[in-house]
Amino acid sequence: MPDVQEVFRMATQKVRPDPGAMERQSQTQRRRVVRQRAGGYALLAVLVVAGAVIAITAVGRNEVEPASEPGEGVAVGAPLTVEALQGIWFEDRGTGRWPEPMMARFGPDGSFSLGGGTAEDAWTSGTYELEGHTIRFTVSGGACAANGAVFTWVGGIVAEGRLETEHRGTVDGGNSVGNCGIPIGEPYNFTRVSPSSPAAADVQPGYFTGTPGPISEETDSIDLQGLWLVEGTGHLLQVEWTGRYRFDDAGQLAEAPRDAGSLEIGRRTLTFTSGGAAGCAEGDVLVLSNARVEDGGIEGTVSEDSCGRGIDGPVRLLYLDAVTP
Amino acid sequence: MHPWFVQAEGEVVEFPSKPVEAWARFDDFFEEEHERLYKALYFVTGNRQDAEELMQDAFLKLWERWGEIHRISDPVGYLFRVALNGFRMRRRRAAMAIRKVLPVAERRDEFLDAEMRVDVRRLLLEVTPRQRAALLLTDLLGYPSEEAARILRVRPSTVRALATQGRRALRGMEGARDA
Numbered sequence: 001m002p003d004v005q006e007v008f009r010m011a012t013q014k015v016r017p018d019p020g021a022m023e024r025q026s027q028t029q030r031r032r033v034v035r036q037r038a039g040g041y042a043l044l045a046v047l048v049v050a051g052a053v054i055a056i057t058a059v060g061r062n063e064v065e066p067a068s069e070p071g072e073g074v075a076v077g078a079p080l081t082v083e084a085l086q087g088i089w090f091e092d093r094g095t096g097r098w099p100e101p102m103m104a105r106f107g108p109d110g111s112f113s114l115g116g117g118t119a120e121d122a123w124t125s126g127t128y129e130l131e132g133h134t135i136r137f138t139v140s141g142g143a144c145a146a147n148g149a150v151f152t153w154v155g156g157i158v159a160e161g162r163l164e165t166e167h168r169g170t171v172d173g174g175n176s177v178g179n180c181g182i183p184i185g186e187p188y189n190f191t192r193v194s195p196s197s198p199a200a201a202d203v204q205p206g207y208f209t210g211t212p213g214p215i216s217e218e219t220d221s222i223d224l225q226g227l228w229l230v231e232g233t234g235h236l237l238q239v240e241w242t243g244r245y246r247f248d249d250a251g252q253l254a255e256a257p258r259d260a261g262s263l264e265i266g267r268r269t270l271t272f273t274s275g276g277a278a279g280c281a282e283g284d285v286l287v288l289s290n291a292r293v294e295d296g297g298i299e300g301t302v303s304e305d306s307c308g309r310g311i312d313g314p315v316r317l318l319y320l321d322a323v324t325p
Numbered sequence: 326m327h328p329w330f331v332q333a334e335g336e337v338v339e340f341p342s343k344p345v346e347a348w349a350r351f352d353d354f355f356e357e358e359h360e361r362l363y364k365a366l367y368f369v370t371g372n373r374q375d376a377e378e379l380m381q382d383a384f385l386k387l388w389e390r391w392g393e394i395h396r397i398s399d400p401v402g403y404l405f406r407v408a409l410n411g412f413r414m415r416r417r418r419a420a421m422a423i424r425k426v427l428p429v430a431e432r433r434d435e436f437l438d439a440e441m442r443v444d445v446r447r448l449l450l451e452v453t454p455r456q457r458a459a460l461l462l463t464d465l466l467g468y469p470s471e472e473a474a475r476i477l478r479v480r481p482s483t484v485r486a487l488a489t490q491g492r493r494a495l496r497g498m499e500g501a502r503d504a
Binding site (some may be wrong): 003004005007008010011012015016017018021022024025028029032217218220221222241242243262265 | 385389472491
């Protein structure tokens with residue numbers, strides 16, 4: 001009996017992609033870029049028109065906001081403490097076709113990651129120390145390949161859940177952190193999204209570009225992969241392309257999520273089944289019914305929550321990742 | 326513009342998209358993996374055109390995420406997962422079209438290449454595309470039935486059943502190897 005390996009070899013030994021596969025792939029990619037740009041220009045036109053309407057309205061009412069000064073607010077506010085920093089922070093730096101959110105995580109154990117909500121997707125990660133309004137980062141990992149680098153930010157907590165900081169470069173006077181160059185003086189205005197903060201009510205990124213409509217059996221975890229915030233709560237949900245998920249509302253998504261398990265996608269339904277993480281029993285489920293992609297996020301109703309996360313009724317998931325699924 | 330940049334050989338390139346550098350590496354990745362993926366998809370679909378289209382779609386999806394490739398722990402696994410997900414969705418759309426009694430464009434090319442031995446062709450046509458997908462995932466790519474089930478969106482027991490049926494069909498073609 002031929003085994004599968006042998007059948008595969010026999011069936012495909014003379015089968016090869018037609019010549020020019022790379023060129024055809026490049027053409028497909030170019031067509032996709034053109035379509036995306038066309039969509040971007042259309043969106044830009046809408047925004048310009050909307051902005052013009054708003055500006056004209058504001059001028060008419062003589063209510064123009066005063067412009068903020070560069071660096072304003074830095075080194076003001078409450079001095080930094082581990083307690084005040086602990087959690088996952090988000091800055092919506094969205095501009096243009098490719099929005100670029102910035103994530104920062106400060107752990108209670110003195111660990112940090114910048115650029116992503118977890119150490120695995122961080123640009124830099126390592127440990128931090130605080131002194132007054134200064135955060136001193138010592139890098140030991142991340143995509144910037146900056147292991148050993150030490151750089152500082154200066155800033156303060158200007159309101160509950162709001163952190164304003166400014167990059168002050170490395171301790172040896174440079175602005176580069178490994179392979180990543182950050183202009184000295186670059187401001188960051190973060191909002192704490194987990195644990196929940198009052199400031200997080202303003203987070204409305206809407207990056208998700210999934211086709212509006214009900215979640216269906218055709219939806220794959222690849223389509224949903226990324227970091228999501230349950231609007232109005234401190235619950236962060238991280239979906240991996242493999243269908244694994246992590247769920248947490250205490251700013252510990254990276255280190256000790258309250259829940260972790262597997263996601264099952266059905267017709268209008270997302271079912272999260274716990275694998276038995278710290279806060280939930282194995283087999284606990286959270287069911288999001290009537291799930292649909294709408295307005296750059298996912299809307300639905302929590303119809304079952306056997307773990308008791310405190311989420312009930314209609315919810316909206318906001319997509320915090322930069323890359324569109 | 327994003328404030329974080331990657332500096333490479335004196336040039337400042339926006340991070341994390343790294344367009345020039347990433348493009349070159351994507352090309353390398355394509356060159357390295359596309360034939361293997363194409364063969365796998367041909368094995369499952371039995372159709373060169375479907376295999377090519379599914380392959381292109383899968384690489385396109387990966388290319389769109391290439392700026393964050395470091396976040397994908399297993400890019401090859403990701404690629405095969407996307408491709409087989411595309412295969413599953415195509416089959417589902419075709420099944421729905423049939424249910425709606427709409428004409429479905431049929432592209433019959435199922436292992437009809439002149440260069441393939443008749444016995445191998447007969448053998449493969451005895452195995453359904455779903456069975457071939459299950460065999461590909463479990464016997465060729467080495468996924469456990471739970472992971473294969475996740476990719477094919479069926480129960481693990483269904484994957485095991487499909488793979489068993491596929492192997493049984495192969496056993497029924499005793500002698501193909503020696504023909």
